[in-house]
Amino acid sequence: MAKGRMIELQDLWNDRNLPTELKMKLIKILVWSVLLYGLEGWTMTKADENRVLAAEMWFWRRMLNISWKERRTNRSILEELGVKRQLLGELVTRKLTYLGHILRGSGSVLTLQIIEGKVEGRRRRGRQKKQWFDNIKEWTGMSLVQAKRLAQNRTAWKKEIRRCSQMVANRQ
Structure with missing residues (x-):
């Protein structure tokens, strides 16, 4: 849903008259709020953490119109924006x-x-979730x-x- 929101706002990201700082604030307000909605109830697995980290970098890349084909590292993008990872x-x-x-x-x-x-009874076989x-x-x-x-x-x-x-x- 958050990626869909990011795509919906593509006109904002393509607008060269908007400063990058404003675009970053808009991402945090309009996109992150969609992603983080109801997260208090989530059980975060390592795979979920990796998805959140990947989504954050996808947002920044999309905002800057940087293709994956350009082979830019995440670190270089974060340095260009002057931010650290914040979403997690x-x-x-x-x-x-x-x-x-x-x-x-x-x-x-x-x-x-x-x-x-505590739940009464026996637990299931296998590794606990x-x-x-x-x-x-x-x-x-x-x-x-x-x-x-x-x-x-x-x-x-x-x-x-x-x-x-x-x-x-x-x-x-």
């Missing part, structure tokens, strides 16, 4: 902000019960109890969100 960091920020909201009890009681709850909270453990290195304690202090939680977001964004 934004995803982490939004997901951790939502978790803090839930853990403080600001959301519904049901969402907190779902996160803290990645769960929603597994992303949080990977990014923060905390258990649910530690995250819940830290989320009660909003300023400490915001610092943790910033740290995790920067760590994930710099990982690329």
